Amino acid sequence: MSDLALIVAVATITYLSRAAALVLLPTAKGELLAFVTRIPAPLFASLAVFALMGDDGGLPEPAAMAAAVAALLVSPKRSLGLTLAAGVVGYVVVELIW
Amino acid sequence: MGSRPSKLRMPEKPTPDPLTPGTIIPVLAAIAVFGTLYGAAAQQVFGTWLTVLSSIVVFSGTVQFTMVALLVAGAGPLAVIWAISVVNVRNFALGGTLRPHLRGSRLERIVLSWFLIDETVGLALTAPESSDRILLRAGLGAYLAWVAGTVLGIVGGATLGLAGLASAIFPVLFIGLAALMVRSAGGLARAAIGVAVTVVLLVSWPGLAGLAPVIGGVLAAIPGGRGE
Numbered sequence: 001m002s003d004l005a006l007i008v009a010v011a012t013i014t015y016l017s018r019a020a021a022l023v024l025l026p027t028a029k030g031e032l033l034a035f036v037t038r039i040p041a042p043l044f045a046s047l048a049v050f051a052l053m054g055d056d057g058g059l060p061e062p063a064a065m066a067a068a069v070a071a072l073l074v075s076p077k078r079s080l081g082l083t084l085a086a087g088v089v090g091y092v093v094v095e096l097i098w
Numbered sequence: 099m100g101s102r103p104s105k106l107r108m109p110e111k112p113t114p115d116p117l118t119p120g121t122i123i124p125v126l127a128a129i130a131v132f133g134t135l136y137g138a139a140a141q142q143v144f145g146t147w148l149t150v151l152s153s154i155v156v157f158s159g160t161v162q163f164t165m166v167a168l169l170v171a172g173a174g175p176l177a178v179i180w181a182i183s184v185v186n187v188r189n190f191a192l193g194g195t196l197r198p199h200l201r202g203s204r205l206e207r208i209v210l211s212w213f214l215i216d217e218t219v220g221l222a223l224t225a226p227e228s229s230d231r232i233l234l235r236a237g238l239g240a241y242l243a244w245v246a247g248t249v250l251g252i253v254g255g256a257t258l259g260l261a262g263l264a265s266a267i268f269p270v271l272f273i274g275l276a277a278l279m280v281r282s283a284g285g286l287a288r289a290a291i292g293v294a295v296t297v298v299l300l301v302s303w304p305g306l307a308g309l310a311p312v313i314g315g316v317l318a319a320i321p322g323g324r325g326e
Contacts, residue, residue: 001175003144004151009175010165010182011155017186019211021193023204035319036195040223041279042292043191043315047216048272049296050311057300060269067266068273075277080116083277084124087270 066094116221116232125217125236126243128267132159133247134254140166141252153248157241158215161185188312192219199229206230213237220275292318 001009052060052068060068070090071083116122136159140149143166156162164185168178193211196219200207210233218236222229280286296314299306306313 003148006165006175006178007144007148007152007155009179010161011152013179013182014156014158014161014186014189015212017183017189018193018214019208021190022197022200022207022211022214025190025194025197029198033198034322036198038285038288038319039191039195039315040220041276041285042288042318043188043195043311044216044220044272044276044279045289046292046296046311046314046318048269048276049293049314050300051272052269053297053300055300055306055310056304057297057302061266064266064269068269071270071273075273078277079121080271080274080278081120081124083274084128084267084270087266087273091266 062098063091063094067091116224117235122221122236122239125221125271126239128271129159129217129240130243130247130250131267133244134251136162136166137248137251138254139163139251140248143169146252149252150245150248153245157212157244159244160188160216184306184309187309188216189214191312191316192216195219196222196229196233199223199226200233202230210234210237213241215240217271217275220272220278224278288318288321291321 048068052064067087067090071087074082074086077083133153136153137149140152140162143149144152152162152165156165161182164181165178168181173181193214196214199222200210202210210230213233213236215237218233218240221236222232225232276289280289292311292314294314295317296310299310299313303310
């Protein structure tokens with residue numbers, strides 16, 4: 001399989017999984033709706049851990065950990081911009097002193 | 099004048115519009131930085147034009163980095179396709195969460211599907227009454243940022259100095275999105291459970307190709323109770 005064919009196959013699989021979720025699956029109602037409404041918070045928290053540790057479950061770099069901790073500290077403010085800024089500051093500070 | 103006032107209610111704390119510059123620009127910047135890293139890395143595998151093409155037709159950082167990482171490690175096409183299929187399982191969770199809030203026609207949802215990525219879903223869910231609009235506009239911005247970042251990574255190959263920052267930005271981004279989704283103690287508890295399950299999975303069974311956070315997030319959402 002050529003690289004071009006692989007990229008096209010990957011693109012097709014990716015788009016079909018998106019379209020299936022938004023177009024083909026029925027609209028959730030009742031208990032199912034309550035369930036899917038509960039998904040985002042734990043899903044994004046889980047994605048944060050995944051992005052931090054990687055697929056091999058390794059320990060994150062100190063600067064990356066500092067960025068995450070700084071973001072967590074300001075997260076109660078519920079401001080994405082502030083959270084990102086805090087994360088960058090945490091990263092830079094540890095990079096400078098480590 | 100003269101009409102009886104309705105019962106007073108404490109107003110809910112409004113969620114900030116996710117399309118304001120202060121919110122959307124950091125997100126797009128993070129995506130562009132990640133795209134830059136992808137461009138620099140993928141060029142070594144695909145060359146210039148196929149790297150740009152991959153970002154144009156795939157538009158998924160997780161999928162594209164997984165694809166390149168596997169190819170660099172010597173995996174064959176079938177292994178790559180299997181891994182990509184597993185990674186894309188998360189789209190069912192993301193789409194299933196967002197779908198009840200979309201009001202557009204079937205055709206409009208076919209178009210919007212293109213923009214179904216972690217970041218845009220997170221932004222769209224912060225204002226469920228405007229999910230279609232946010233998914234489209236944030237998605238367009240994210241798409242342009244991703245492709246532009248890829249091109250920048252190819253052109254300015256010596257961008258490895260950004261690698262550490264980019265790897266730190268995405269956990270921070272997801273923390274911010276999770277914080278926007280948590281509106282109660284129950285939601286906070288579920289986020290903590292999701293984190294715990296994901297950590298256990300990553301440590302116990304490394305190499306799940308991106309499935310661990312999907313399992314963690316879905317398992318944490320199973321316990322009853324309405325809302326997040």
